[in-house]
Amino acid sequence: MKKQLPLIVVAVTAIIVMAVKFIDLGDFGAATIKELDTWSQVTYEFAFLLGAINLTRLHYGNVSKKRPKWVYSVIALIAMVAAAIITLVNGVKGDVTVFVVENIANRIDSAVYALLGFYVCSAAYRSFKLKNVEATLLLGAAVLLMLAQAPIGDAIFPGISKVGEWILSVPNSAGMRGIRLGAGIGAYAASIRVILGLERSWTGS
Amino acid sequence: MDWEKLQHIDIRILYVIILVCLLIPMFKPIGLPIAISDATRQVYETIENLPDGSVIWVSHDTGPGNAPELNPMITALARQAFRKNCKIIATAFFNETVGPTLVYTHINEVAEEMGKEYGVDWINLGYRINADATMKLMVENIAEGALGVDWQGEPLDKFPIMQEVKSIRDDVDLLFVTTVGSPGYSDWMQYVAEPLNKPLTGGASLTMYSGLQHYIRSGQLKGFLGGLRGAAEYELLVGAPGKGCAGMDAQSLGHVTIIVFLILGNIGYFAAKKQRQQETY
CATH class of the missing domain: 3.40.50 (Rossmann fold)
Incomplete structure (x- = not known):
């Protein structure tokens, strides 16, 4: 039953949502969808709690078994507990909470994202070599778009930004539509497997 | 000349050059015109x-x-x-x-x-x-x-x-x-x-x-x-x-730096390849 109940809940909910979408059930249908949306919001709140529990279990396991780089798990646990205590004591909009969020969490987030620029540059330098036709096309498009996206491109090659726009708008759109259609069909097939109970990996089995 | 070196420039040098190129326009803006898409x-x-x-x-x-x-x-x-x-x-x-x-x-x-x-x-x-x-x-x-x-x-x-x-x-x-x-x-x-x-x-x-x-x-x-x-x-x-326009010069120099390093890396790649071929014969 522990494994079957989630499958039944998913199948029944999915059938209700699809029925309401494709069959005009009037006020009853609208009320049903609204109720399900509210449930969905509440479920998300619980998912956060579940996430915190899982994270604690994972890092506690790393520390207690002294797995490689377990010191980072200690830092993660301390940070998580400290943040939780500060928020509970000081409130979500409290001065200390806002200070911690703005001056520690946000700064770390910004710094990590900014570092990506350096890594991308280094990775491009080491790996972007004209080894074959495909690599040449990729490198050519990349250089052209880099120039097109920066004002210096138009200063060196007037009108290059328009060429960049065309590449993004025409060949790129064509490729993206294909990818989107493929992904959509894939998601549709995966959803049907979940509804029919054929795909059960999400239950942990 | 050892062309291999051109493919393996110390990454720290690369990082410093990118950083400098991003910082220069902040102190001395170039003011390149921006085309509207x-x-x-x-x-x-x-x-x-x-x-x-x-x-x-x-x-x-x-x-x-x-x-x-x-x-x-x-x-x-x-x-x-x-x-x-x-x-x-x-x-x-x-x-x-x-x-x-x-x-x-x-x-x-x-x-x-x-x-x-x-x-x-x-x-x-x-x-x-x-x-x-x-x-x-x-x-x-x-x-x-x-x-x-x-x-x-x-x-x-x-x-x-x-x-x-x-x-x-x-x-x-x-x-x-x-x-x-x-x-x-x-x-x-x-x-x-x-x-x-x-x-x-x-x-x-x-x-x-x-x-x-x-x-x-x-x-x-x-x-x-x-x-x-x-x-x-x-x-x-x-x-x-505002800040969007202010960041454009840094973006320009950043992109040019990456392109310059791409060119250097490829020159090194082809020159080293040619050198190896000549040594083989």
């Missing part, structure tokens, strides 16, 4: 063509990492909207901690400058968990989706703007979304823009630009601001160059 012009014209006093829904769905790219878009949008006496309803569905503060700060800065009042001309509803479900609730009843309070927990009943704007379906004229992923344009299209036939426009980080082009071509997205470049172009159209 069709996608940016379409965003500007879509907003400009709204009747005065329209209601614009602004969702700043970003986190701290992408904020420097997207914040200037919000500032410029607020300027254009308030100039037309439009009302703004703001949300931030991506990041609970920083999104609501960012959208408040950037709209409030312009609002104070232009004499617009919080709660009368604009409001910030902040973050709500499960964006998809919240959007669907707000389509019929904004207060219900926002749980009856603004981003600071103040009851919505006390704000005059919320007496006029009750639902997205009946009272909102345009959606302006800046996003870095999920929730993204597909969510806004699926649950709000397409079912209600509301115009949707906005911007996103440059990394998302290529993935959204087909929405622009299909007309589902009324123009698009692509990254910092898009923000800079929009600032120019609005007539208030």
Whole structure:
């Protein structure tokens, strides 16, 4: 039953949502969808709690078994507990909470994202070599778009930004539509497997 | 000459050169002219063509990492909207901690400058968990989706703007979304823009630009601001160059540095290959 109940809940909910979408059930249908949306919001709140529990279990396991780089798990646990205590004591909009969020969490987030620029540059330098036709096309498009996206491109090659726009708008759109259609069909097939109970990996089995 | 070395320049040297190239324009701007793209012009014209006093829904769905790219878009949008006496309803569905503060700060800065009042001309509803479900609730009843309070927990009943704007379906004229992923344009299209036939426009980080082009071509997205470049172009159209334009010189030098290193790496690759062939024979 522990494994079957989630499958039944998913199948029944999915059938209700699809029925309401494709069959005009009037006020009853609208009320049903609204109720399900509210449930969905509440479920998300619980998912956060579940996430915190899982994270604690994972890092506690790393520390207690002294797995490689377990010191980072200690830092993660301390940070998580400290943040939780500060928020509970000081409130979500409290001065200390806002200070911690703005001056520690946000700064770390910004710094990590900014570092990506350096890594991308280094990775491009080491790996972007004209080894074959495909690599040449990729490198050519990349250089052209880099120039097109920066004002210096138009200063060196007037009108290059328009060429960049065309590449993004025409060949790129064509490729993206294909990818989107493929992904959509894939998601549709995966959803049907979940509804029919054929795909059960999400239950942990 | 050992051409192999050209392929293996110490990465720390590369990092220092990039850093210097990004810093120079901050102290000594070059001021290169910025060409306006069709996608940016379409965003500007879509907003400009709204009747005065329209209601614009602004969702700043970003986190701290992408904020420097997207914040200037919000500032410029607020300027254009308030100039037309439009009302703004703001949300931030991506990041609970920083999104609501960012959208408040950037709209409030312009609002104070232009004499617009919080709660009368604009409001910030902040973050709500499960964006998809919240959007669907707000389509019929904004207060219900926002749980009856603004981003600071103040009851919505006390704000005059919320007496006029009750639902997205009946009272909102345009959606302006800046996003870095999920929730993204597909969510806004699926649950709000397409079912209600509301115009949707906005911007996103440059990394998302290529993935959204087909929405622009299909007309589902009324123009698009692509990254910092898009923000800079929009600032120019609005007539208030700001942080977007300021970052353009750094972007120019950054891109040129990467291209120079790509060329060096390839020269090293081919020269070393030729050298090896000659040594073999």
